[in-house]
Amino acid sequence: MDRLPSSITLASRKTILLITATLITFTLIFTFSASIRESSIQILEEQQLLGDNTKVDCIADTATIHKNKIEKLTWESCLASESERETYLSIVIVSRMDDYAGNQHHRLQNFIDSAYLLAEHSQTYMELLIVEWNPPTDRRRVIDSFRYRHSDYLTYRVITVPKEIHDILPNVGNSPLHEFEGKNIGIRFARGEFVVCTNQDDIWSHNFLNAVKSRVFKKNVIYLQRQDQHNIHDPLPPSIVRLPPFADDDTLFNACKLGDQEWGNYKLPEPLKLTTGNILKVADQAGDFTMAHRETWKVPRGYREMGGVAWMDIEFICTAAWTFDIPVVYDEKGFACHQDHQNIWEFNTEQHTDNKDIDMGEIMRKEKVYMNEEGKWALQNMDIWEHKLECQEFQGGLCW
Template sequence: MAARFTLASGITSRLDAFSDYISTFSKRSLSLLILLTVTISVCFLYSSQSPNLLSTTTDGFRFGHNESHLLSAGTYDCARCEQPPNLAKLEPKQIWEACLDPGVVPEYYMTVVMVARNDDYAGNQFHRLQNAIDSTYALAEKTKTLIELLIIEWNPPAGRRGIRDTYRYRRSKYLTYRIITVPRKIHETLRGKEGPEALEYEGKNVGIRFARGEFIVCTNQDDIWSPNMHNAVVSRSFRKKMFYTQYQDSHVSYDELPGTIVDVPSFTTDDGLLESCSFDAYEPHAFAFPAPQVIDTTNFLVIAHEASDFTLAHRDTWQMTRGYREAGAKTWIDMELVLTAAWTLDIPVTYTRDTLSCHQQHHTVVHPNSDADNRDVDVGRMMSKEEIHMNEEGQWGLQNVKIWENGLHCEVFRGGLGV
């Protein structure tokens, strides 16, 4: 009893001393201490596997959504809106850097990355890309989720209007458009004057590098979203430290189109786009992914097939892979990325047959090196971690190119009339 009383007395005296110590703090110091504690707690929650605090509500990102970055070549996007203070005092490079800045924390739930150039790729490019733009508008507007559509315009053809001046961009308080243009000078720095005119995966890497979304989905300029994707977004189904792929039919000519290949009229309605890619597997707000798939040499061709149409991961997870491989890559680069995630980095891969996007039908295009059959990749050695196919640190996404001096262009806007 005496011992217990002595221990209690010791605790009491220590508490009294601690109270006296705390009382010596000023209110300002206590406020800073509380702020630091809250900041550390938020960072811990954000880094966990569970959805972070920004993701759990529809408007969760709005507190960090910085409208002042809506600058394009020195002019504000909205003609009648109040302009950011001291806009006239900003140097062109400051505006350019603001446009490219990915931010310390995400400003959007999702960034949709696609690569395009105005060259009528595979025929009827105009209506296919317009449908893809409109489908992303509908995704943001119908789910009431902050989304960024980031188009990488790679090596624009001379004598043709650019992507910004050719397509319709409807205005939504939930969707922001950004176009990063990689000029011919930078293209030739990477590939010389020979070879393909557009580098899809280098372009997607630029998008991954500068994206402002918490989750980044790399897709193509002719893919449209299904009701499943709408449901997955409102259900906040995506997780960190995970790659997501989906079933996708091959991009070949068909007499009768399979389910995930669709033929959509130009300028169809938003509901028409959803009906064209009509996969809807779950009740609203209840979308669920299957368990991650164990990838081996018997199933990788299925899980990573046509992954260029849909590969999604958290922004931090994309950084772990260092994007798609650039140096030495030939074909199946999208598949190689999935295998690198699963085998080299031990990142789980979730593969779903609940279609999230459909590919619009177009003429078959034979790409350079398509007959190489990925002969530079030994999947068995990749699986055993004997071969690693990753970019060197700082050697992807134009990190090794002087992008300001070589004319990389960036513009960000909300679309519509802007009044």
């Protein structure tokens, strides 16, 4: 009878020791995991706040990233037009969070996802460069409003032109957004061999995917496409699409086919002779797609900067083709589709740039030249660091 309590006592002690050891083990594991997570977040914050030149995969707090102070070296690295890897294509748009034409966020998310699908399906290194112009103070920023999926082939950059810079520039029509000045900034800092200037309402066609895969584009050429008028709503023509909010990948990818494909063997038409008789057809809706080698863009010095938002896309093509004799390739099949939405801009005439008195015949006959002054476009004549131009570069994805 004396030995039984001793056995029970010994077993109880072993049980207690086992439970204690287990609790200590779980505590150490939890502490170690938390430490790893804290260290990861700390490293990420150091990259963003302390000037580490390493490009981050994702941004832990997109709501405050634009408020973080970064070192000038990091800022310059973000704006550098050269990168460690060869980038084939830069996709440039200008935007701000003002809900343009209603449901802007749906259409812009579809656009961002379309760029992701273009990179993934073509397996081509490219960047999506969003120039955020004069962001409203009572809205979330572009970087904090959308999903940017990670792709090994796609880099995202957001260059923000603050109100301080916007207020310095000429502002014909008192427009809150300068589309063509913004696109010039994208052209200036683009890393892609080719730069396509487009709009936030567009998605890419199978034709463009095939053309990228086929590597058909050449230097010293301006590339344009045919696209139907945006004010055609019902029935929709082929290059105007009506997508649901946040369309899934299959819906989005197949919404803009615009023809059958012989994959890897896309054929471009020969350059055409541009005249005053066909310029309005060839350059119609050119704001949705104008593409050239990045050095070719700089020959006519980008879009002429007049303030406001209108007509400079056609004038740029006239200057490139007639002043500098750059060939124009016009593809009838179409490289992009426009997402249908209500028309707002065309009726807001007080914000339109007034260059309607330009005689295109004088440009064609080389009697007059319209272009930006050398070194005085795309903010080249401004201290953009002192005036707080912002830049964020990331690979997309979520931080967990």
